[in-house]
Amino acid sequence: MNETLQHEYAAAIAGAGLVRLRDWSTVWASGGDRASFLHNMCTNDVKRLTPGDGCEAFFTDVKGKIHSHGFLLAGDNAIQIVAVPGTAERLMPQLDRYIIREDVTLADESAELTWLLAFGERAGEIAAVALGAGAAAGLDAAWSHRSVDVAGAAVTVVRCELLWTGGFLLGCSPAAIAALEGRWTAAGGTLGGEELWQTVRIESAWPMWGVDFDATNLPQEVSRDAQAISFRKGCYLGQETVARLDALGHVNKQLVAVAFAEGDVPPAGTELSHNDQPAGRVTSSCWSLRVAKPQAIAMVKRGAAAAGSTLQWSGGAGSVAGS
Numbered sequence: 001m002n003e004t005l006q007h008e009y010a011a012a013i014a015g016a017g018l019v020r021l022r023d024w025s026t027v028w029a030s031g032g033d034r035a036s037f038l039h040n041m042c043t044n045d046v047k048r049l050t051p052g053d054g055c056e057a058f059f060t061d062v063k064g065k066i067h068s069h070g071f072l073l074a075g076d077n078a079i080q081i082v083a084v085p086g087t088a089e090r091l092m093p094q095l096d097r098y099i100i101r102e103d104v105t106l107a108d109e110s111a112e113l114t115w116l117l118a119f120g121e122r123a124g125e126i127a128a129v130a131l132g133a134g135a136a137a138g139l140d141a142a143w144s145h146r147s148v149d150v151a152g153a154a155v156t157v158v159r160c161e162l163l164w165t166g167g168f169l170l171g172c173s174p175a176a177i178a179a180l181e182g183r184w185t186a187a188g189g190t191l192g193g194e195e196l197w198q199t200v201r202i203e204s205a206w207p208m209w210g211v212d213f214d215a216t217n218l219p220q221e222v223s224r225d226a227q228a229i230s231f232r233k234g235c236y237l238g239q240e241t242v243a244r245l246d247a248l249g250h251v252n253k254q255l256v257a258v259a260f261a262e263g264d265v266p267p268a269g270t271e272l273s274h275n276d277q278p279a280g281r282v283t284s285s286c287w288s289l290r291v292a293k294p295q296a297i298a299m300v301k302r303g304a305a306a307a308g309s310t311l312q313w314s315g316g317a318g319s320v321a322g323s
Helices: 003-014 034-039 087-096 123-131 174-186 194-203 239-248
Strands: 017-021 025-030 054-060 066-074 078-083 105-108 114-119 145-150 153-160 167-172 190-192 253-260 271-274 277-288 293-301 310-313 316-320
Touching (some): 003 017, 017 194, 034 078, 066 087, 123 145, 153 174, 167 174, 174 190, 194 277, 271 293, 277 310, 293 316
Antiparallel strands (some): 017 114, 025 078, 054 066, 145 153, 253 293, 271 277, 310 316
16 A cells, blocks of 8 residues: 555545646636526536536537536636546537637636645635635535635635535646645645545546546436536537436436445456446546545446445455445
């Protein structure tokens, strides 16, 4: 076991960890029609958002397949789309082709903003010291956010509930990162690396575009219906397919969290079986320091995706975790 990871994990969970989300994308959508336009291009209800609100959403293609996935943050003059690396280059041309007469301007601000993830039992307490007493206060709803001034630098603070610990996304200019990290550690927090981020992500069953799902998948296959899909918002690109699946009541496969009883960590790509029949494959995996056992995210066929279903691989057995 990586001793550095063990130390970072223990300090972060019991205290307040901070990790850089390297090369994440930020797209700005401005103009008077930005909310209605994005509303018509994704699965969630963007038009209901007021400044300081946010939501998770899938951007779908005309066939209802997932084109991109991200988190939309509504501001006074623009909507930010925050997403995994490479999203801006892929999403902006997709959106731009549908801008006809709408008052919408898109800009790739990925180079101007760096995102960090803060989490742990004391994350709110440390944020109040490092960022200011009111920085995170009152940000109770998922993706609610505000911009604060921290020693002359603008920092966006976003409530993030995707981790089992809860936490915040912090966005600031690359030039301000070192000072922000210094304030975090001076306040009693700790810094972590990529392995810490991936471990906590997988423990939390946080699915990532390009890792756990991609453009071959349908939104409901990612198991984020309640958080990322509005079934009442009306028409949007690809909506007919999403609505049809909702009426059908199921998809043929979906992402699930898998807890393994013991043994080695099954690598990504490992084939899984259920009742001696092929059932799916592991998309992400880690040794969970939370439970001291292997955990994984897996894309699994419908007949094996129910909570409690047993899944086998060559190195052992596990079961589908409950929601």
